[in-house]
Amino acid sequence: MSLSLTQSKMVEFLENIKTQGETFICMLWGTVYADASLYVKESKLLSGTYGVSGSPNERFCYIGLTDKSLYVVAVAPLDTTAIVGSFKFSFDELTRLIIRKGLLGTRTVEVAGNHNVKLTVKPISLGTDINDQKTRMVAFMAEIEKLKGSGGY
Numbered sequence: 001m002s003l004s005l006t007q008s009k010m011v012e013f014l015e016n017i018k019t020q021g022e023t024f025i026c027m028l029w030g031t032v033y034a035d036a037s038l039y040v041k042e043s044k045l046l047s048g049t050y051g052v053s054g055s056p057n058e059r060f061c062y063i064g065l066t067d068k069s070l071y072v073v074a075v076a077p078l079d080t081t082a083i084v085g086s087f088k089f090s091f092d093e094l095t096r097l098i099i100r101k102g103l104l105g106t107r108t109v110e111v112a113g114n115h116n117v118k119l120t121v122k123p124i125s126l127g128t129d130i131n132d133q134k135t136r137m138v139a140f141m142a143e144i145e146k147l148k149g150s151g152g153y
Contacts, residue, residue: 003078003079003080003127004080004127004128004129005029005060005062005075005080005127005128005129005130006080006128006129006130007128007129007130009062009075009080009081010027010028010029010062010130011027013062013073013075013083013086014027014062014064014071014073017071017073017086017088018064018066018071019066019068019069019088022066022067022068022069023066023067024064024065024066025065025066025067025139025143026064026065026136026139026140026143027062027063027064027065027136028062028063028121028130028133028136028137028140029060029061029062029063029121029125029128029130029133030060030061030063030119030120030121030122031058031059031060031061031119031120032058032059032061032063032072032074032117032118032119033057033058033117033118033119033120034057034087034115034116034117034118059074059075059076059077059084059085060074060075060077060080061073061074061075061119062075063119063121063140065140065143065144068090068091068092069088069089069090069091070088070089070091070111071086071087071088071089072086072087072089072117072119073085073086074086087115089111089113089115089117090113091147091151093113093114093115094111094112094113094147094151094153095112095113095153096110096111096112096113096153097109097110097111097112097144097147097148097151097153098110098153099141099144099145099148102120104122104123104124105122105123105124105134105137106120106121106122106123107120107121107137107141108120108121109121109144121137121140121141122137123137123138
C-alpha cells in the first residue's frame with residue numbers, strides 16, 4: 001500500500017492500457033473528474049470509495065497522451081498502487097476542448113465528446129516521486145494547445 005504517486009507505477013499503469021502501436025508523447029499525474037454518465041457506460045471506471053476532495057467522481061490519476069488518444073488511470077485515494085478505473089479518450093470523438101488557468105500554475109483541461117472529463121494538472125510534485133512534474137506538465141499543455149488549435153475547439 002502506498003499513499004504516494006510514483007513514476008514507476010505511472011509508466012506501468014499507462015503502458016498496460018495503451019493501444020498497441022501508439023507511443024506516449026508525455027505522461028504526468030493529476031486529478032480526474034468525470035460525469036456520472038461515463039461511469040454508467042464504463043463500469044470499471046472510478047467506482048469505489050470517496051476521492052481526494054470528498055467527491056465520488058474525483059480521483060488522483062496518471063495521464064498519458066499519444067498523438068491519437070488521451071489515457072487516464074485513476075488510483076485509490078488511500079492506496080495509489082491500486083487502480084480504481086481507467087479509460088481512453090480518442091481524439092476522433094472530441095467535440096470540445098477548454099483550457100482554464102488556475103492558481104499557482106494549475107491548469108484544468110475539459111474535454112467533451114462521447115464522454116465529458118475534466119483533468120486538473122499542477123506543476124508541483126509534492127507527495128510524489130515524480131520530480132519532473134513541471135516539465136511533464138509543460139509538454140502536456142503544449143500538446144493540448146496544439147490539439148485545440150488544430151481542431152478548432
